[in-house]
Every structure is written in C-alpha cells, then in structure tokens.
Amino acid sequence: TRALLTYLGKHPDVYTDQGREVHLLDNKHYKVFPKESRRYCQEWHCRNKPHGKREVIDRCAVLRLYRDIFEEKRFDDACIESNGLNGTAPLTWNRTCSEKERRGLAFFDKSPSYLLESHIVPQRMLCAFPNPKVVVVLRNPVDRAYSHFQHCVTKFSHKKGDNEKQLCKGRTFEEAVAMEISGLREAGLLVEGLSPSDEYEAWARDRLQEHHEPKSMLARSLYVIQLRQWFAVFRDHFGPEEFLNHFLILESERMHVDKQAAYNRTLDFVGLKRHNLPENEGFYHTGTYEPMSNATREMLEDFFRPFNQRLHKLLAPLGIDIDWARDVWNDEQIK
Numbered sequence: 001t002r003a004l005l006t007y008l009g010k011h012p013d014v015y016t017d018q019g020r021e022v023h024l025l026d027n028k029h030y031k032v033f034p035k036e037s038r039r040y041c042q043e044w045h046c047r048n049k050p051h052g053k054r055e056v057i058d059r060c061a062v063l064r065l066y067r068d069i070f071e072e073k074r075f076d077d078a079c080i081e082s083n084g085l086n087g088t089a090p091l092t093w094n095r096t097c098s099e100k101e102r103r104g105l106a107f108f109d110k111s112p113s114y115l116l117e118s119h120i121v122p123q124r125m126l127c128a129f130p131n132p133k134v135v136v137v138l139r140n141p142v143d144r145a146y147s148h149f150q151h152c153v154t155k156f157s158h159k160k161g162d163n164e165k166q167l168c169k170g171r172t173f174e175e176a177v178a179m180e181i182s183g184l185r186e187a188g189l190l191v192e193g194l195s196p197s198d199e200y201e202a203w204a205r206d207r208l209q210e211h212h213e214p215k216s217m218l219a220r221s222l223y224v225i226q227l228r229q230w231f232a233v234f235r236d237h238f239g240p241e242e243f244l245n246h247f248l249i250l251e252s253e254r255m256h257v258d259k260q261a262a263y264n265r266t267l268d269f270v271g272l273k274r275h276n277l278p279e280n281e282g283f284y285h286t287g288t289y290e291p292m293s294n295a296t297r298e299m300l301e302d303f304f305r306p307f308n309q310r311l312h313k314l315l316a317p318l319g320i321d322i323d324w325a326r327d328v329w330n331d332e333q334i335k
Helices: 001-009 059-071 122-129 139-155 166-169 171-188 195-210 222-240 252-257 259-270 294-319 323-334
Strands: 042-049 053-058 080-082 091-095 103-106 134-138 247-251
Touching: 001 259, 122 222, 134 222, 134 252, 134 259, 139 171, 139 294, 166 259, 171 195, 171 294, 195 222, 222 247, 222 294, 247 252, 252 259, 252 323, 294 323
Parallel strands: 134 247
Antiparallel strands: 042 053, 080 091, 091 103
C-alpha cells in the first residue's frame, strides 16, 4: 500500500499525505464530534454489531476531519472551498486562490487497518460516503505475517515504555505465531464450517481482545474473512450487480513485477487520467531481514491453506485471480 500511495503521489491530479495512516474510520473516538458541528449536517445512524449499539455518524464532520488532515501541510484553509464528494471516493476539494490554479485534486486515505476492522469500517464508510472506491492490496499471507513481525521488531527495538507493541521484543517469530494462533482459537475463528454470522461474531470478539502481539500479525492475513464481511455490507447497500464496482483487488506480487500496470488499473478505477511513472521508479517500503526457516514456512502454509482456498472460492467467480490463492486451490483439487 505504501508503494501504491507513492506512485499515486506522482500523478498531477492527486495529493497524498505520504506514509500517513489516517485511521479516521476505525478510530475508537470516531463518533465523538462536537454537537455544534452537527448544526448544518445530516446525521447518519449505523448499527455497530455485535453489540447492537447505534452510532451517530456526522458525514459533514467526517469530511471536515479529512480536509483538516490532508490540507494542513499543503494549503491554507482560506484557499480551500469544500466541494463535498465528486461522485467517487477519494474526496475532492477545489483550490480557489486563483482561477488559473482552480482544479480538483484527488485525495487517498491509506489505512490498511480498514480491511482488518471489517466488523465496523464498511458500515461507517457507507454512512459517511455514498459512493466509495476501495483499493485492496493482497500479499502472500505467510510473507505478509513475517514482514509484519520484522517491522514490529525494527520499529520498536529502540523504544522504552509500556507500549503494547514492545511485546514483540524478546520473542521469536515462532513464539509470536503460537501466541496469536492461541488467541484466534480462543475467539472461535479456527472452527471449521462457521456460518457467516458466527464468523462475524468471532471476528468481532477477536478484534476486541488485546491478547496477542504483534497485534493481528496473522489475523491481517486472513483476507477471506475480512473481504467476505466487506462484500456483504456493500452487496446489501448497492445490490449484487453493483457492489463489485466499488472494489479493486490487487496482488502485491504482481504489482512488484509490473508497477505501471497496477498504477494504470488504479487510475482507471478511480476515474483519473492515465499517467506514466518514471522509468527508474522503485518499489517502496521493502525490508531486509533474515529469511524464515523452512519448517516455519511450511507450518504457516498449512495454517493459511484453508483460508486461501476459501479466498479463491470467493474471488474467482467475481473474475478476480490471485496467484497464490489459485495455486493452493488447484493443489487441493489434485489431491
């Protein structure tokens, strides 16, 4: 996602807050807005499962918060006139300092945790934005989990204090994996044959727990659970014929091979004109660390196999092909 955001930042009609994860839609303080801000705004009511509580989502306040976040470094507020939604997400505001420079800029919120928090974010997003565009980048789940652990170790290796992410220090990758598998099992997510509703409840329970760290190292790679929940919400909202128009699913490994193709698909998806990346454009946000042991890789491939098979079964009928998910599916059919 960091690489794709960087590529998008090269586009003349895009402004990106580089490297920043906004977390506006999954923040626990999301619904805490001053009452005055609702004076001229319509309130949207969302039911927050599994607890059944109603959240008041102030769409205008959300737009202002996004504007404040993205505009603070680039423009003076006096030069910005909110133009609301331009019919698609990302959001667009107009520069009004001079007619010569007046044009729309597309804004992207890169928060990977939005996929993870699939029990709350889809509903919140639809409450705030009537026609969102969601880009999802999927990486091989074993590699993603290992990269997550190494990122945690590197990022917090020199920090002191009680931050929960320090729990990844002094622990091997294998120990972290065992701890999180135990937490997922405790939440009921490793039971075979769960119904969609039972899986939703188990996923929400797991998200509410703080027992494993690096937090969500494995859970983030259970893509089928997250996407199934996102698809269900959007299918209910837009209908079975239209919901998929709001998603672009990219495979990280293919983007690594052909950056321009992934860039073009994203620009087409959000309705921006095509733009060529520099020939020497790199692949950003890659780490260097010791390789995973073969035994650990085989163990994780076994762990993720049923989830990857389900992922292929979910995406293939929609015309979405993910190489490593298809390979696992084909291997199982041969057996």
